[in-house]
Amino acid sequence: MLLTGAEIVMECLIREGVEVMFGYPGGAILPVYDAMTKYPQLRHVLVRHEQGAAHMADGYARATGKVGVAIATSGPGATNLVTGIGTAMLDSSPIVCITGQVTRGAIGSDAFQEIDITGITLPITKHNYLVNDTRELAYIIREAFHIARTGRPGPVLVDIPKDVQNEKVEFEYPEGPIRLPGYRPPSAADDDQLAAALELIKQAKKPIILAGHGILMSGASNELRELSERAQIPVTLTLLGKGAMPENHPLCVGMMGMHGAAACNYAIQEADLLIALGMRFDDRVTGNLKTYSPNSRKIHVDIDPSEINKNVKVDVGIAGDVRTVMGQLLTKLPAKQHAEWIARIRDWQEDGDERDILHYESEGKLYGAQVINDLWKYTGGDAVTVSDVGQHQMLEAQYYPHQRPATMLTSGGLGTMGFGLPAAIGAKFGKPDEEVWAIVGDGGFQMTMAELATAMQEGVKVNIVILNNAFLGMVRQWQEFFYEERYQATPMFNPDFIKLAEAYGIPAMRVTRRDQIEESVRFARSHETTVLIEYVIEKEEIVYPMVPAGADLHNMLRRPKPGEKQS
Amino acid sequence: MIENNKQTVVALVENKPGVLNRVASLFRRRNFNVDSLTVGRTHKPYISRMTIVVDAARVDGRRIAANLFKLVNVIDVKLVSEEPYVSRDLALIKVRTDDADSRNAVTLICERYPARIVDIGTKVAIIEITAQEDIVEALINELEPIGIVEMVRTGVVAMGRGVRILDVDADYEPSIVSSQENGNYQAYSV
Known part of the structure; x- marks a missing residue:
C-alpha cells in the first residue's frame, strides 16, 4: 500500500491503540493534520498552547496507564512542549510527542520555524528520533511507543520533517518483535x-x-x-x-x-x-x-x-x-x-491528629485545608483529583485520602506550575466515566488557564477548584520562615475568576464560607460542562509539618497543638 | 600509580548518528567528570565501541555504567577495570631537536620506551608512543625538559584479558531497513 508519511503516522497510531491526540497545528505539521481528515476514528483535541498538549497527554497517561500523544509543529510549537516533556520525564509518564520539522534539505539552514528539538529534548526524553528516511517511520513510531510504555516509562519525541510527511512510500506495518538490542529493562530478582x-x-x-x-x-x-x-x-x-x-x-x-x-x-x-x-x-x-x-x-x-x-x-x-x-x-x-x-x-x-488544623477554631476564616477536607467528604473520597503545584497540592495530599490507584495526579518531580488544568482535561479524556477535579492555586492556574477554551470547545467536563489566597502561597511560606517575611513578588493581582469563567461560558461560583462547600460540590455536579469554583481562602495559611530543605527528616516544623504557642 | 585511581568503562553502541552526543549529554547532565573518552568502529560495521576512563575518586564507574545502559542506543556496558585488562593510549609528541644534544637525548629516551621517532628534522622530531597511560605519562615527563612544542593523544582504549568476549548477540542486526540496504554505516559518524 502506497501511503504518505503523514498517513503512516495515522496508521501507526491506530495500531498502538491511540484514541485521542492533543495538539496544535502549524506549517511543518500540516500534512499530518491533513491526514487526520482520513482517519476520523482518531480524535484530535485542539489545545491553546502546546504545553497544554503535553500536560494533557501526560494526564491521560497517568489516568489510564496508556501512552498519551501530543502533536506540535516545528520551532515554537516544539519548544512549547518542553516543560510538559520535562514534567513527564521526571515523573516517568509515558507520552509520545510528534513534532513537525522543516524539510530535510532545509535542516541546519536556520529555516523559518526551524529548531533542533531532538537536541533540545535529548536530556529530558527517554529517547528521541529525527526521521531521516520515510521507510523508517513506521519502525520508529512503533519503537517510540514501546520505549515510552515499557521499563521505566517516559516521554519519547519523534521529529518528522515535512517532506517525510509528504513522501509516498510502500507501507507495510512491521510485525514481529521489536529489535532494540540496547533496550533490555530488568524484570525479576535473582x-x-x-x-x-x-x-x-x-x-x-x-x-x-x-x-x-x-x-x-x-x-x-x-x-x-x-x-x-x-x-x-x-x-x-x-x-x-x-x-x-x-x-x-x-x-x-x-x-x-x-x-x-x-x-x-x-x-x-x-x-x-x-x-x-x-x-x-x-x-x-x-x-x-x-x-x-x-x-x-x-x-x-x-x-x-x-x-x-x-x-x-x-x-x-x-x-x-x-x-x-x-x-x-x-x-x-x-x-x-x-x-x-x-x-x-x-x-x-x-x-499529629491533635495538631491538625481541622481542630482549630475557624473564627470565620476559610482555610485551604478545610476546603480540601470537605471536598473529600462531599465527593465521597472517590474522585480523580489533579493538583497543580504549591500549597494546595500539599493540602490535597494531606487532606484528600485516596483509596484507588491512579486517582491522584500531580507533578511531583519537576513541580510544574500550570500542570493541573490541562492534566485534568487529559485525565478526563482517559476516564470519561469518572469525576475529575482539578485542584489549583491562583498562581498556577493563571499559567495555563487558556485551556479553559479547550475544555469548552471539546465539551469535556472537569470541575476546577481554585484555592485563591492572592499569594504564591508556598513561596510566601518559605519567605515567612526563611526570609523574614519579605514577601517579594508573591502577592498576586488576580482577575475576577468568576467573570473570567463567564467569558468562556463556564458556570462559576465563588465560595467564601465553609458552609458553602457542600453546595459548591452540588453546583459542580449540576452542570454538564466544565465548571469553576473559586474558594477565597485565608491569605497566610501554612502547610505543616514542614521539613526545611536540607534539614534532617525528623526535624520538622510542626503546627502547635491548640493552646500551645508557636515555638 | 595513576592506574589505581582510574576506572575504565567500555560500551558497545549502535553506529547511528547522534550516539556520541547522547553519551556526552549524559555525562554533562549527570555531572560525571570524564578523563578520556574514545570511540571507533568495530569489526561489525553497525557497532561502535567506546572506552571511557574516569577518576574513581570523583565518580563511581558503576553509576556511569548504569546510566549508560539506560541509553537505548547503548547495547552493552562493562566496567573492564574490575578484572584484568589491557589498556593503551597513543601519543604523538613533537619535541625541539635543534642541536645534537637534544637529538641524542631523544633517541636514547625512546629506546627505553615502546616509542619511536616517526619524523625528525633539524628543528623538531615527532615521537610516537603506544603504551599504557602511565608509561605515556612517564615518557612525557622525560621529554618535558628537552622541550615539547606540540602533543596529541588519542585517549585510552581498553579490552578485558582472556576469553571474556564483549560482543553483541550473533543474531543482532540493526532494526531499521534503510541502513541495512545501504550498508553505508561509514557515512554516519557517531
Whole structure:
C-alpha cells in the first residue's frame, strides 16, 4: 500500500491503540493534520498552547496507564512542549510527542520555524528520533511507543520533517518483535537477592515500607497490600505513590517527606528496615541524606538500575519490575507481627491528629485545608483529583485520602506550575466515566488557564477548584520562615475568576464560607460542562509539618497543638 | 600509580548518528567528570565501541555504567577495570631537536620506551608512543625538559584479558531497513 508519511503516522497510531491526540497545528505539521481528515476514528483535541498538549497527554497517561500523544509543529510549537516533556520525564509518564520539522534539505539552514528539538529534548526524553528516511517511520513510531510504555516509562519525541510527511512510500506495518538490542529493562530478582531481602525482613523489628509511583505503574497494589498485611509492615507513601495503598487501611501511615505526616517521618528515622518499592529517594522525601534513617538496613526495588545506590546506599538493591519482584518475595514471605512498633507509630499519628488544623477554631476564616477536607467528604473520597503545584497540592495530599490507584495526579518531580488544568482535561479524556477535579492555586492556574477554551470547545467536563489566597502561597511560606517575611513578588493581582469563567461560558461560583462547600460540590455536579469554583481562602495559611530543605527528616516544623504557642 | 585511581568503562553502541552526543549529554547532565573518552568502529560495521576512563575518586564507574545502559542506543556496558585488562593510549609528541644534544637525548629516551621517532628534522622530531597511560605519562615527563612544542593523544582504549568476549548477540542486526540496504554505516559518524 502506497501511503504518505503523514498517513503512516495515522496508521501507526491506530495500531498502538491511540484514541485521542492533543495538539496544535502549524506549517511543518500540516500534512499530518491533513491526514487526520482520513482517519476520523482518531480524535484530535485542539489545545491553546502546546504545553497544554503535553500536560494533557501526560494526564491521560497517568489516568489510564496508556501512552498519551501530543502533536506540535516545528520551532515554537516544539519548544512549547518542553516543560510538559520535562514534567513527564521526571515523573516517568509515558507520552509520545510528534513534532513537525522543516524539510530535510532545509535542516541546519536556520529555516523559518526551524529548531533542533531532538537536541533540545535529548536530556529530558527517554529517547528521541529525527526521521531521516520515510521507510523508517513506521519502525520508529512503533519503537517510540514501546520505549515510552515499557521499563521505566517516559516521554519519547519523534521529529518528522515535512517532506517525510509528504513522501509516498510502500507501507507495510512491521510485525514481529521489536529489535532494540540496547533496550533490555530488568524484570525479576535473582535468588541471592531474594534470599538476602527475605533475611532482612525476617530479622527486622521495626520495618517500614516506602511505596512509590512504581507500585502504581506496575500495577502492584494488591501485592503491596498482601506483603504489608502478611508481614504486618506499615506502609508510607511518596506523593506520587498516593493511591498505591488505600489510605484508610490500618497499616497505611500516610505520606512521607517534606510535607508528609510526621508519624511517617519519625517512623522512617527510627526504623531498623526500610523496604523501598518503586521510589527513588528524592530529596523532598529524604531531607538531609547524612542523617536519613540512620539505623536501618535498606532494601530497594526499582526498575531503573541507575536509581539503586544513587541517593541512598542500600544493603539489598534489586533492579526489577516491582510487581514481579514482590510476587517473588510473596512466595516465601513468612507471617510476622510487629505490634509494639505499630503501636509506637499510632502514638505519633495521634499526636499529629491533635495538631491538625481541622481542630482549630475557624473564627470565620476559610482555610485551604478545610476546603480540601470537605471536598473529600462531599465527593465521597472517590474522585480523580489533579493538583497543580504549591500549597494546595500539599493540602490535597494531606487532606484528600485516596483509596484507588491512579486517582491522584500531580507533578511531583519537576513541580510544574500550570500542570493541573490541562492534566485534568487529559485525565478526563482517559476516564470519561469518572469525576475529575482539578485542584489549583491562583498562581498556577493563571499559567495555563487558556485551556479553559479547550475544555469548552471539546465539551469535556472537569470541575476546577481554585484555592485563591492572592499569594504564591508556598513561596510566601518559605519567605515567612526563611526570609523574614519579605514577601517579594508573591502577592498576586488576580482577575475576577468568576467573570473570567463567564467569558468562556463556564458556570462559576465563588465560595467564601465553609458552609458553602457542600453546595459548591452540588453546583459542580449540576452542570454538564466544565465548571469553576473559586474558594477565597485565608491569605497566610501554612502547610505543616514542614521539613526545611536540607534539614534532617525528623526535624520538622510542626503546627502547635491548640493552646500551645508557636515555638 | 595513576592506574589505581582510574576506572575504565567500555560500551558497545549502535553506529547511528547522534550516539556520541547522547553519551556526552549524559555525562554533562549527570555531572560525571570524564578523563578520556574514545570511540571507533568495530569489526561489525553497525557497532561502535567506546572506552571511557574516569577518576574513581570523583565518580563511581558503576553509576556511569548504569546510566549508560539506560541509553537505548547503548547495547552493552562493562566496567573492564574490575578484572584484568589491557589498556593503551597513543601519543604523538613533537619535541625541539635543534642541536645534537637534544637529538641524542631523544633517541636514547625512546629506546627505553615502546616509542619511536616517526619524523625528525633539524628543528623538531615527532615521537610516537603506544603504551599504557602511565608509561605515556612517564615518557612525557622525560621529554618535558628537552622541550615539547606540540602533543596529541588519542585517549585510552581498553579490552578485558582472556576469553571474556564483549560482543553483541550473533543474531543482532540493526532494526531499521534503510541502513541495512545501504550498508553505508561509514557515512554516519557517531
